Amino acid sequence: MIRFEQVTKQFPDGTEALKDISVTFPTYKLTVLIGPSGCGKTTLMRMVNKLETPTKGNVFIDEKSINGLDEVQLRRSIGYVIQRIGLFPHMTIEENVSLVPRLLEWPKQQTAERVDELLELVGLEPSVYKQRYPLELSGGQQQRVGVVRALAGDPNIVLMDEPFSALDPISREQLQEDLRNLQQEIRKTIVFVTHDMDEALKLADQVVLMREGRIEQIGTPQELINQPANDFVRSFIGMDRINRQRSFGERKLKEFLPVFGAEPGGSALQISSEATIDEAFAKLEESGYSYLEIHEGGRVSAYASDRDLVKAALLKEAGERV
Amino acid sequence: MRNFWDTIVSRQDMIQNAFLEHIYLSFVAVAIGIAIALPTGIIIARYRRYAEPVIGVTAIFQTIPSLALFGFLVPILGIGSTTALIALIIYALLPILRNTYTGITGVDGSVIEAGRGMGMTRTQILRQIELPLALPFIMAGIRTATVLTVGIATLATFVGAGGLGDIIYRGLQSYNNSLVLVGALPVALLAIGFDLILKWIEKRATPRGLKN
Numbered sequence: 001m002i003r004f005e006q007v008t009k010q011f012p013d014g015t016e017a018l019k020d021i022s023v024t025f026p027t028y029k030l031t032v033l034i035g036p037s038g039c040g041k042t043t044l045m046r047m048v049n050k051l052e053t054p055t056k057g058n059v060f061i062d063e064k065s066i067n068g069l070d071e072v073q074l075r076r077s078i079g080y081v082i083q084r085i086g087l088f089p090h091m092t093i094e095e096n097v098s099l100v101p102r103l104l105e106w107p108k109q110q111t112a113e114r115v116d117e118l119l120e121l122v123g124l125e126p127s128v129y130k131q132r133y134p135l136e137l138s139g140g141q142q143q144r145v146g147v148v149r150a151l152a153g154d155p156n157i158v159l160m161d162e163p164f165s166a167l168d169p170i171s172r173e174q175l176q177e178d179l180r181n182l183q184q185e186i187r188k189t190i191v192f193v194t195h196d197m198d199e200a201l202k203l204a205d206q207v208v209l210m211r212e213g214r215i216e217q218i219g220t221p222q223e224l225i226n227q228p229a230n231d232f233v234r235s236f237i238g239m240d241r242i243n244r245q246r247s248f249g250e251r252k253l254k255e256f257l258p259v260f261g262a263e264p265g266g267s268a269l270q271i272s273s274e275a276t277i278d279e280a281f282a283k284l285e286e287s288g289y290s291y292l293e294i295h296e297g298g299r300v301s302a303y304a305s306d307r308d309l310v311k312a313a314l315l316k317e318a319g320e321r322v
Numbered sequence: 323m324r325n326f327w328d329t330i331v332s333r334q335d336m337i338q339n340a341f342l343e344h345i346y347l348s349f350v351a352v353a354i355g356i357a358i359a360l361p362t363g364i365i366i367a368r369y370r371r372y373a374e375p376v377i378g379v380t381a382i383f384q385t386i387p388s389l390a391l392f393g394f395l396v397p398i399l400g401i402g403s404t405t406a407l408i409a410l411i412i413y414a415l416l417p418i419l420r421n422t423y424t425g426i427t428g429v430d431g432s433v434i435e436a437g438r439g440m441g442m443t444r445t446q447i448l449r450q451i452e453l454p455l456a457l458p459f460i461m462a463g464i465r466t467a468t469v470l471t472v473g474i475a476t477l478a479t480f481v482g483a484g485g486l487g488d489i490i491y492r493g494l495q496s497y498n499n500s501l502v503l504v505g506a507l508p509v510a511l512l513a514i515g516f517d518l519i520l521k522w523i524e525k526r527a528t529p530r531g532l533k534n
Contacts, residue, residue, distance in 0.1 A: 051439060076441030086436030090454050090529030100440050133531030150440075159439075 001027045002048055002157065002189065007057035009043055009213075017043045019213040021057070025206070027156075030183055030190040032200040035210035036236070041193050044210070045159050048191060049078045061157070076103055079150030079158035079188070083166055085142050087134035093119070093145055094130040100153035118148035121185075122178060140171030147179070151186065160192045164199070176202055180307070184265065197237055201225070201310055209233055221310050222281060248313050249278035253294055253304070256312040260294065260302035268293040268303055277309055284309075329500040336489065341508050343484040347475045348512070351407050352468050355414030360460065363422025364448065373423055380416040388413065388474045392481050406475070406483035413474055414467040421463025425456030454529055461524035468520060472513040476505075486512075 002025040009018040017040045025031040033041035046052040047059050050071040059066050066074060087096050094115050101111040116126040122144040134142055143163060150158055164172045176199060183190065194200055200207050201221040209217045209224065216236075217229040225242055228234040234242065254273035268291035271283060280292055284306050294302045304312075330337065359380075366373040386394075391409050399405040429452050437447045453460075479487030486505045493501030 049439060072441050072443055074441070075439060080436070080439035082432060082436055082439065084430075084432035084435075086430075086432040088433055088437070088451060089430075089531045090451075091531065099442075103441055103446070135531060146436075 001025065001060075001062055002191070003060040003063070004044070004047070005058045005060065007044075007047065007054045007059065009040070009047070009052060010055045016213055018054075021213075021215060023208060023215060023218065025189060025191055027062075027189050028187045029205040030192060030203055031206045031208060032204035033191065033193045033208050033210060034195060034197065034200045034236075035216075037195065038212070039210040040213040041208075041210050042161055045161060045191050045193050048157065048159055049075045049080060051075075076100055076153060077155055077157075079153070079155040081143075081146050081150045081158070081160040081163045083162040085134075085139075085146045085166070087142055087145060087149070089134050092131050092133060093124075093137070096134065096145060097149045097152050099149065104153055114152060114154075118151060119145075121182065122148050138171075139167050140175065143167060143171070143175060144178070147175075147182075151188075155188070157189045157191070160190060162193055162195070165194065165196065172199075179203065197241070198314055202307075202314060209236060211236075220306075222306065249281075250276050252276055253280055253292075254296060256304075256309075257294070257296070257302045259312045260304040260308050262302065264291040264293065264303040265305060266290040270295060272296075273301060277312070280304070280309060281306065326500045326503060329498075329504050333489070333501075333504065337504060337508070340484060340486045340488050340505070341512075343488075344472070344475055344486045344509070344512065347403065347406060347410060347478055347483060347485050348468065348472045348516075351410035351471050351475070352414050352464065354407070355411050355418055355467055355471075356464060358411070359415045359418035359463075360422055363419045363460075364426065364453075366419075367423050367426035367452075368444075370427070373427075377416075377420055377423065380412075380419055383412045384416045388477055389480070392477055396481055401482040403478070403483040405481045406478035406485075409481075410471050410475060410478070414471050417466040417470065418460070418463040421459045421466075422456065425459025425463075426452045428459070429455045455532075457527040457529070458524060458532070461520065461527045465517060465520040465524060468516045469513045472509060472516060476509055 004021050004023050007018055007021045008016065010016050021040075021044065033045055035041050043052050047054060048061070048066075050066065050069075088099075091099075097115045097118055098111045101114055106114070115130065119126045119129060124141065124144060129137070129141075134145070137145065147160075147163065150160075164175050167175065180203060192203060201224075204221055207217075207219060207221055207224055208215055211232055217224060217233045219227075224233065224237060228237060228242065252273065253271070253275050256277075257273065267289050269283060269287050269289040271280060271292045271294055273294050273296040275283070284290075284292060290305055292304045293300055294304060362376065366376050383391075388409070391412065392405070395405045395409055399408065433451060433455070434447060437451050442450070475485050476487035476490060478485045479491045486509050489505030490502050493499065493503075493505060
């Protein structure tokens with residue numbers, strides 16, 4: 001868990017990037033920081049690994065203040081992915097990925113195994129890619145390496161600063177998908193900065209919406225859409241998206257079956273395919289189950305989590321036929 | 323042409339001596355130049371506000387005509403190879419210093435940011451990222467400095483430091499064109515030779531991932 005306590009940041013030129021921020025990023029959850037440029041989201045994230053230090057206030061990791069921690073040691077224990085990827089062009093993919101384990105002086109054997117394991121995790125065949133150099137890879141492949149490089153030291157926390165925004169739409173979508181699957185598998189506390197609302201809704205467990213150094217709203221994607229806290233939130237999410245989302249809520253689950261998965265990822269609650277999306281959300285929330293087992297004509301026809309429901313909404317908005 | 327050959331044969335010892343002296347002067351001057359300019363370049367790349375003044379000073383040195391610089395130094399340091407070396411070192415500084423600075427400051431900021439964010443120390447970033455990526459630039463600077471120094475070292479003769487300049491000067495004094503050529507040709511060959519060797523090293527120094 002990462003906790004900010006009344007954090008203020010003033011830059012030397014007098015601008016206040018963060019104004020008395022108190023917020024918690026829960027363990028094993030993906031928290032998205034979003035807002036217009038200059039809202040302080042990146043500054044907030046960079047405080048977690050001390051790339052920025054608060055002018056006032058405190059940052060705690062697992063209730064331990066990071067104030068007294070050595071910044072180099074701290075950074076080695078936290079994964080870090082940046083927008084411009086920042087792979088070392090003179091090092092092979094293997095050398096790039098193994099950087100943090102080498103800094104941590106892991107045994108050679110363990111480091112080598114870790115590199116193979118990570119490359120396989122993102123679908124890059126180790127024997128093919130290990131000895132290549134970053135410039136020989138496509139942008140999407142490079143950022144895949146960027147992501148696993150951040151995971152190499154097996155950190156509990158991973159910071160991602162607009163990691164996919166420089167990629168083409170297809171790679172971006174693919175990597176978002178991969179990240180979600182990865183997150184189910186590896187369970188890290190992820191802090192993800194973006195300015196893309198679709199990306200936020202698609203990936204987030206918790207969204208922190210910021211403006212001018214303050215937090216406007218904290219909530220799940222669904223909460224933001226259903227109960228925007230004020231006009232700014234409403235306009236940032238987009239009235240379009242909210243309206244479509246609303247009418248979308250009245251549509252029935254059976255329309256979206258192709259989007260949903262065939263396997264549950266956890267305990268599931270039974271529901272009829274005649275139920276509406278809104279009812280489905282409500283059921284999930286009150287029951288505490290993470291999956292719905294959708295029944296149609298007496299048979300189980302699909303499984304859906306709250307994320308799948310949001311995803312269905314986004315697909316619909318993107319104009320895809322569902 | 324016959325004359326030229328005769329001169330070479332008859333002055334063989336002298337040529338050989340002058341050639342070795344010339345190499346010695348150039349080599350030592352460049353080596354000391356690297357020893358001064360490389361660390362200085364690294365330092366001003368870290369403390370950038372000092373970069374302009376420091377590079378400025380070496381640039382001013384560079385503008386002093388070489389013959390005049392040798393002349394200035396004699397009253398202060400007397401004659402001999404020390405004076406010649408100091409003058410040559412001063413000339414070698416600028417290309418090495420400027421290229422080291424440009425090379426390091428030209429390293430892509432996102433790469434440094436990634437290194438810092440992953441917990442590399444200042445020194446690790448310098449040694450594992452900045453220097454390897456700046457190496458082609460630094461080598462190019464050393465190459466320029468070397469060729470320059472080999473040329474200017476011909477003036478060392480005026481402060482009694484020997485070198486191939488001795489032969490050229492003697493030839494000029496005695497209107498002996500063959501002798502001038504006998505001095506000048508090895509200087510050119512030396513410059514070309516050094517240049518080729520350093521070019522090869524420069525190529526080798528370019529990290530593999532940066533080629534293409």
